[in-house]
Amino acid sequence: MNDSWPVVAELDAVRRLRVIARGTPGTGFAERLVDAPFERVWGLVSDLEHQMPLMIGDIRSFTVTSAAGERLEARARSPLGMRARFDIVLRPGWCLMQSRFLIGGMAAVAERDGTRLAFFGGLRLPGIRAADPLLRPLMAPPAARALGRLTARLAEPGG
16 A cells, blocks of 8 residues: 555646636636736736736725735725725735735746736625625626736836
8 A cells, every 4th residue: 555645736826826716706717828928927917006906997006015025915995995905925926815805816827938827806705605606707807807907018118
């Protein structure tokens, strides 16, 4: 009898984010291959203070309030004045954020001559699992739009 565990390939950051998104009720997920090198893509993505308000229309400002290594805390404010505090893990190719009522993240991996980029976001509410079959199709288009806004910035001069 062999007592060792089988070797399992490690999931890359985009696949890991896909698993988290599919396992988290009330979320939308989008990914695409971007014709830009990983360093350029992640340089833009990881600029959370500037990119989050551009990607997500419900965020007017996003301010990192503390950082200790890969762990950050940020405050988001909506155009209507609502506020949320986010706990964030940010490392090259990986960003996972959650507040009391929201969850989201981005991931990127170098692929062929470009970068595979993924985004997910959604709600963290009590009882949301029951509403997941109705919410998931509604959350996919906003996730795709947020990812589209981000990738459009890569096409801009200086983006």
